[in-house]
Amino acid sequence: MDAHSAATTAQTRGRPLSLDVSWVLAPLLALPGVASGVVLSRDGLILGGSAGLSVEAGERSAAMTSSVLGAARALCAGLGGAADGEVVDIVISTGAGYTYIAPAGERAAIVVSASGAVNIGSLAYEVQLQVQKLIKALDEASAARTPGVRA
Structure with missing residues (x-):
């Protein structure tokens, strides 16, 4: 069984996550200086988080990140x-x-x-590698839930 198909154990407010992609954080958390991480949906729902990150901290981070990304898109479009x-x-x-x-x-x-202490260049590179893996995993999960669609 690979990391993509491992059983989900992450919880949000007592409910298991519908799709736990915490595995995407493992290579990032292995980098010197990286303390924690969270994966979120565009609307601010937690899709995964690092061990030791409380549900409350994860939800707060996810909600704020969703807002920051929306503001960044608007700022770039405006400027x-x-x-x-x-x-x-x-x-x-x-x-x-x-x-x-x-x-x-x-x-x-x-x-x-x-x-x-983190090497920000290495972090940026590794995050972008994981972004590509996450996009692929989300595409596959979406295709699996949609009859007649193949990734």
Whole structure:
């Protein structure tokens, strides 16, 4: 059984997640300096999270990230005039480190929190690799739920 088909154990408010894609965070959490992560749907629902991340923190992060991504899209469209411009990533730098946000197509996003010791270039590269895997997994899950559609 591969990571994509592993049984889901993640919970949200006492209910199992309909699709747990926490596996996408494992390579990112292995990077020096990366502390935690969450995967969310475009509308701010948790699709996966790192071990030790409370449900409340995950839900708060997912909701705020959904808002940040919407604001970033609007800002880019307003400043650049390109309404179809795709946001590739958002890096928030603080005195304590970074929050890295990467949309995964139109349906999801990956968010990771890292200390200032992280190699931000390596993190950006690894996140984009995981974004591609997540998009593929979501496409496959969608096709499996839609009769007559193959990914």
